[in-house]
Amino acid sequence: MSEKKNKLHREANENDFEEGSLKRKLFIIIFGTNTPLGKLFDVVLLVLILVSVAAVMLETVDFIDEQFHTTLRVIEWVVTAFFTIEYIARIWIVRKPSVYIFSFLGIVDFLSILPTYLSMVLVGSQSFAILRALRLLRIFRIFKLVRFVSESRILGRALISSRHKITVFFFALVILVFILGSIMYLVEGPEAGFASIPLSIYWAIVTLTTVGFGDITPQTILGQFIASIVMLLGYSIIAIPTGIVGAEIYKEVDNSKNLDTHGIICTNCGNEDHRLKANYCHNCGKELTEEDSQH
Numbered sequence: 001m002s003e004k005k006n007k008l009h010r011e012a013n014e015n016d017f018e019e020g021s022l023k024r025k026l027f028i029i030i031f032g033t034n035t036p037l038g039k040l041f042d043v044v045l046l047v048l049i050l051v052s053v054a055a056v057m058l059e060t061v062d063f064i065d066e067q068f069h070t071t072l073r074v075i076e077w078v079v080t081a082f083f084t085i086e087y088i089a090r091i092w093i094v095r096k097p098s099v100y101i102f103s104f105l106g107i108v109d110f111l112s113i114l115p116t117y118l119s120m121v122l123v124g125s126q127s128f129a130i131l132r133a134l135r136l137l138r139i140f141r142i143f144k145l146v147r148f149v150s151e152s153r154i155l156g157r158a159l160i161s162s163r164h165k166i167t168v169f170f171f172a173l174v175i176l177v178f179i180l181g182s183i184m185y186l187v188e189g190p191e192a193g194f195a196s197i198p199l200s201i202y203w204a205i206v207t208l209t210t211v212g213f214g215d216i217t218p219q220t221i222l223g224q225f226i227a228s229i230v231m232l233l234g235y236s237i238i239a240i241p242t243g244i245v246g247a248e249i250y251k252e253v254d255n256s257k258n259l260d261t262h263g264i265i266c267t268n269c270g271n272e273d274h275r276l277k278a279n280y281c282h283n284c285g286k287e288l289t290e291e292d293s294q295h
Contacts, residue, residue, distance in 0.1 A: 027093050030086070045086070046145070052079040052112075053142050080116040083141070087113060099269040099284055105144070112141040158248035165244045173208075173237065180204040180230055184223060192219040208234045 029037045055075045058064045065072065087109045091097040100106045159166075181201030188194040193216040194203065203216045207230045218224050268286035280287050 023093055026089055030089060048079050048082055049141050049144050051075060076116060080113050083113050095268040096284065108143045154249060154252040158245055158252045162244045162248040166241055169240055177201055177204040177208060184226060188218050188220060188223045207231060210234045
């Protein structure tokens with residue numbers, strides 16, 4: 001029974017792309033990084049991302065924007081048009097568009113093209129501040145570079161795996177700065193610049209993170225002693241999240257050795273991280289067939 005069921009699944013998945021169909025050709029170009037067209041597509045995408053991010057940054061320089069405003073706007077529309085076509089193509093190619101649309105990269109792709117189109121609707125001096133904020137959203141395009149760095153997946157998985165430990169550490173840190181801030185408020189008081197507990201907590205955060213702006217400094221001997229302890233404690237605390245994430249990265253690197261190295265990409269959701277000899281996509285559950293191999 002199971003063999004018959006697997007055969008039916010395999011026959012259905014093999015018909016995802018018809019031989020010579022436009023979907024098949026686009027899939028090979030967009031996802032097939034081992035093909036000449038796939039490599040060319042990635043290079044063009046990489047260049048456009050860098051050009052777009054550079055244009056966004058140059059727009060914030062007044063004298064450059066005054067001289068080259070039209071040029072920067074043309075660049076913006078050309079890049080937006082390309083990214084729009086790419087976004088629509090990715091949605092059209094995958095079998096379940098919602099998986100891509102609500103993924104991290106799908107959201108980044110959407111945010112990267114949204115501001116340009118909204119700027120056509122939200123016009124007028126009353127929305128100028130909103131437009132500036134929307135234009136800054138285009139900087140999200142830099143996250144599209146994640147596609148070109150395979151190690152970013154390892155780092156991403158390591159951060160996700162360590163999120164619970166990091167969360168516990170963060171809340172412990174919050175409790176600590178609340179205590180230290182309250183103590184310094186009682187020890188130093190408003191006369192030394194510690195005018196309130198929130199301001200004292202701000203001092204504790206600045207000191208514990210070894211930033212040390214110096215805008216508020218303890219004046220009493222006891223306060224200076226406590227500040228010294230907080231500074232030394234700060235150096236010790238910095239190593240904790242580094243160790244947590246570092247341990248998870250080591251695990252992910254070790255696990256990545258068992259991942260497929262032949263570029264199997266799921267045609268259903270576009271996921272590339274599959275274990276060697278995997279039969280099903282671990283992200284969406286679709287059976288992996290020859291159609292999912294890069295050509």
